[in-house]
Amino acid sequence: MSGRIEKKSIADLQRLANDIRKDILKMLLTAGSGHSAGPLGMADIFTGLYFDVLKHNPTHPKWEERDYVFLSNGHICPVWYVTLAYAGYSEKSELKTLRKINSRLQGHPNRLDLPGIENSSGPLGQGISQAIGAAVAVEMDNKKNQVYCLMGDGELNEGQCWEAFMFAGNRRVNNLTIIIDRNNIQIDGFTEDIMPLENLKDKLESFNLHVLEIDGHNIDEFIEATNKAKAIHAKTVVIIAHTIPGKGVEFMEFKPEWHGKPPNTEEAKKGIKEIRSLKDQIEWD
Amino acid sequence: MNKSLNKSIFDKKVELKSTRDGFGEALVEAAKINKEIVALSADLTESVRLNHFKEHFPERFVEVGVAEQNMMGIAAGMAIAGKIPVVGSYAVFNPGRNWDQLRVSVCYSNLNVKVIGGHAGLSVGPDGATHQALEDIAITRVLPNLDVIVPCDYEEARKSTKAMSEIHGPLYLRLGRTSIPVITTEDTNFEIGKAEIFKEGSDVTIVACGIMVYQALVAANQLEKEGIKAEVINNHTIKPLDTDTIIKSAMKTKCIVTAEEHQINAGLGSAIAEAIVKEYPVAIEMVGINNTFGESGDPEELMKKYKITSKDIVSSVKKAIERKTK
Numbered sequence: 298m299s300g301r302i303e304k305k306s307i308a309d310l311q312r313l314a315n316d317i318r319k320d321i322l323k324m325l326l327t328a329g330s331g332h333s334a335g336p337l338g339m340a341d342i343f344t345g346l347y348f349d350v351l352k353h354n355p356t357h358p359k360w361e362e363r364d365y366v367f368l369s370n371g372h373i374c375p376v377w378y379v380t381l382a383y384a385g386y387s388e389k390s391e392l393k394t395l396r397k398i399n400s401r402l403q404g405h406p407n408r409l410d411l412p413g414i415e416n417s418s419g420p421l422g423q424g425i426s427q428a429i430g431a432a433v434a435v436e437m438d439n440k441k442n443q444v445y446c447l448m449g450d451g452e453l454n455e456g457q458c459w460e461a462f463m464f465a466g467n468r469r470v471n472n473l474t475i476i477i478d479r480n481n482i483q484i485d486g487f488t489e490d491i492m493p494l495e496n497l498k499d500k501l502e503s504f505n506l507h508v509l510e511i512d513g514h515n516i517d518e519f520i521e522a523t524n525k526a527k528a529i530h531a532k533t534v535v536i537i538a539h540t541i542p543g544k545g546v547e548f549m550e551f552k553p554e555w556h557g558k559p560p561n562t563e564e565a566k567k568g569i570k571e572i573r574s575l576k577d578q579i580e581w582d
Numbered sequence: 583m584n585k586s587l588n589k590s591i592f593d594k595k596v597e598l599k600s601t602r603d604g605f606g607e608a609l610v611e612a613a614k615i616n617k618e619i620v621a622l623s624a625d626l627t628e629s630v631r632l633n634h635f636k637e638h639f640p641e642r643f644v645e646v647g648v649a650e651q652n653m654m655g656i657a658a659g660m661a662i663a664g665k666i667p668v669v670g671s672y673a674v675f676n677p678g679r680n681w682d683q684l685r686v687s688v689c690y691s692n693l694n695v696k697v698i699g700g701h702a703g704l705s706v707g708p709d710g711a712t713h714q715a716l717e718d719i720a721i722t723r724v725l726p727n728l729d730v731i732v733p734c735d736y737e738e739a740r741k742s743t744k745a746m747s748e749i750h751g752p753l754y755l756r757l758g759r760t761s762i763p764v765i766t767t768e769d770t771n772f773e774i775g776k777a778e779i780f781k782e783g784s785d786v787t788i789v790a791c792g793i794m795v796y797q798a799l800v801a802a803n804q805l806e807k808e809g810i811k812a813e814v815i816n817n818h819t820i821k822p823l824d825t826d827t828i829i830k831s832a833m834k835t836k837c838i839v840t841a842e843e844h845q846i847n848a849g850l851g852s853a854i855a856e857a858i859v860k861e862y863p864v865a866i867e868m869v870g871i872n873n874t875f876g877e878s879g880d881p882e883e884l885m886k887k888y889k890i891t892s893k894d895i896v897s898s899v900k901k902a903i904e905r906k907t908k
Contacts, residue, residue: 367659408662408691415662417690420682426655427687433644433656434663437620442663457683460652467647 305348310516313383314344315572318545320379320392322568325559328396331404334542334555335449336376338480338513342538343380345516346445350523355385358412364442365431367416369424369458370449370478371405372557377414378402386413422455424448425475429465432473443527444473451483454492459504465533466505474526475506475535478513480542482553497537506535513538545572583799584780586770591763591799598761601792602700604739605757606631609668610638612747619747622657622669624650630670630700630757650675654683654695661693666747673699673715673756681721684728688752692727695752701759703843704871704888705793705881714876715756720848722754723821729753729774730820732842732850734795735764738818741772749774756792758843760881763796777824779831783813786899787831787838791817791850794841794869794890801895812899820850825857832858837865837902841895843885846870865905867898 305313317340325331346366347353354360368377375395382389387401394400401410405419415431418424428446435442452458465473479497481488488494498508507529511518519538526534542556543549546568549560560568590596613619613635620642621635627645636643646653650671657667669676677684677697688695699722702715722730731746731753733739739757746753771778780795781802790798795816802812813831817824832838838858840851851868858864871888885891 365663416658417686420686422651423655423658423683423687426652426683427659427662429652430656430659430661430667431663432659434620434660434665437641437665457651457655460647460649461655464646464649464652464656 307517310344310348311341313348314340314516315545315575317344317376317379317383318572319569320389321375322546322560322565324375324379324392324395326562326565327393328559330396331375331559332372332557333549333559334480334482334552335370335373335478337546337549338540338542338544339373339376339447339478340544341514341516342447342476342478342519343376345519347380347384349520352443355413358386362442365415365428365444367424367428367431367444367446368406368418369428369446370421370452371418371424373449374406377406378411381411381413387411421449421452422457425458425461428473428475429461429470432470433468435472436470442472446473446475448475448477450477450479450481450488450494451491453477453494462501462504462506469531470533471531473533474523475533477535477537478540479537480540482542482551482556484553484556486553501535505532507532508535508537510537510539513540514544545575547571584770584778586767587780588765588767591765591796592803596763599736599764600759600761601733601736601739601757602631602759604733604736605698605743605755606634608740608743610634612744613639613642616666616747618664619666619668620644620660622646622653622667624648624653624671624675626671626700629672630698632670650680651683654680655687657695658683658687658691658693661695666694666696668696668698670698670700672713673702673718674713677718677722677754678715685725689725689727692751694750696746697752697754698757699754700757702756703758703792704876704884704890705758705760705843707760707881707884708878710878711875716845716871716876718756719820719842719844719850723853724848727752729822730756731774731818732756732791732820733818734792734816735762735766737764737766737768737770738772742818745772745774758793762793765796765799772818775819775822775824777815777817777819777827779813779827780816781812781814783811784834785811786902787813787815787835788841788895788899789815789817789828789838789850789854790841791820792843794843797890797892798841798895800892801899804892804896805899810899810903817850820853823853823857825861828854828857829862832862832864837906839867839869839895839898839902841869841890843890844870846872865902867902869894869898
């Protein structure tokens, strides 16, 4: 069984990430509720993950040798749903059912609903513990699966995250890579105004975690960081991915008010147009 | 009396053992058979009797420190990767403190995690109200996918532990700290989801769980001397509830007394009432903690003060019988 999707060039990955962004806007518009900023901001990371980094097989989602992806901040699931559809886990036509009755695309992800969704999450801080659990189980059995956990920065307000970090640092969970979406916003405002996290790198290092910092929109840099993470021995690696919330749609970028709301028709149209021009820019390079 | 029960239940020298010991010993036996069983502890390894497991399978034991929320999440992740995690702590913390993690990380995904709530109930004694879980049945039985088991003695705790390892899905096992009479034997039938009639009777049905099963048998013995024939049902599985056995008994006796070491609100009594009111309404009296917190004291003193002894069952039986004859 082959575990990797055919490799794409970085330029292709960037184009793909922007296609994913457009579908995120469309699905949020159709849903009439949901989160815009986080999913748009994480499109590049998800693309890099599913189309380069991961060992996985969309036709066999429970393949035993797969790498595990845990989403800890479940509310950014639109980007997960779209990426999974593009990767072949589900049909793109299903994306329009987000948050609708009888849909497998729940407002916050449910493991039992959709192939490729590894964990149920929503209440913050829970996915990181689950990811650690999977990593520990894999390690116990001397298996090779790599575990990835995606987290938000506002999520780090939750005490459970720090219980989990303390555990990972102590146990030196080796096969786990944590990716924190450092977009500096949460529902009530900027993270540094609500509950300051800085110096985040120092904090994490003091928990005995190895920290890498990257531009979360540079897919090449992200892929390289995941490779570095695998090479670092006997430590859990945290990749702090600096991202722009709402990335690609100028009127949403850096705006906390876009954390938890969807675009209306006008806004979605404007957003998609902006993302298109972004795509053109890439093609001119 | 059910012939399989311990013949010396009512002797003064009846053997006393705790349900936590039954669990701790049986878990080792279950783990020898099933290599996927792992255990997690939140700094209460010996108290919850996970020390036996730790000694036998150090490589399958995970100490998480005083962090019950993280523990439940780690268990969920281990279950996703194919393990059968057994998470142990005091019931006030597990599932008390980590209920949200139990709900979302475990039950919503229907993961194969076994939750061990130790030191449950008033009988914890001197530690006082903060450590006396009197709400754990309520908060677990309300969760979809989760089974809830309250063994009545050491022997049944052993059987529950083995049985839970053999079924897939999340399960809550409620254990006590103190040594209590061993009322069942190896021969006593035990099946998850199947209530057992321990004593047959025709005047009243006493439905009990945990340490109250012994109290119910003592009460039934006393009532017999007064000419009242009480049927005693050991309802170890709160969920899924064996409604057939309960309804059949209610049809015969026409009144019920429930007995639990737990809040009356939303516990065993409520579960029985929900089933009865839908299918065969009869008078129900409930023995349990009446909307109050506990306090420090010896288990026996506390049970007296908070009215959960065999005497309280006897008086509730009389009330129930009076109600049905009115």
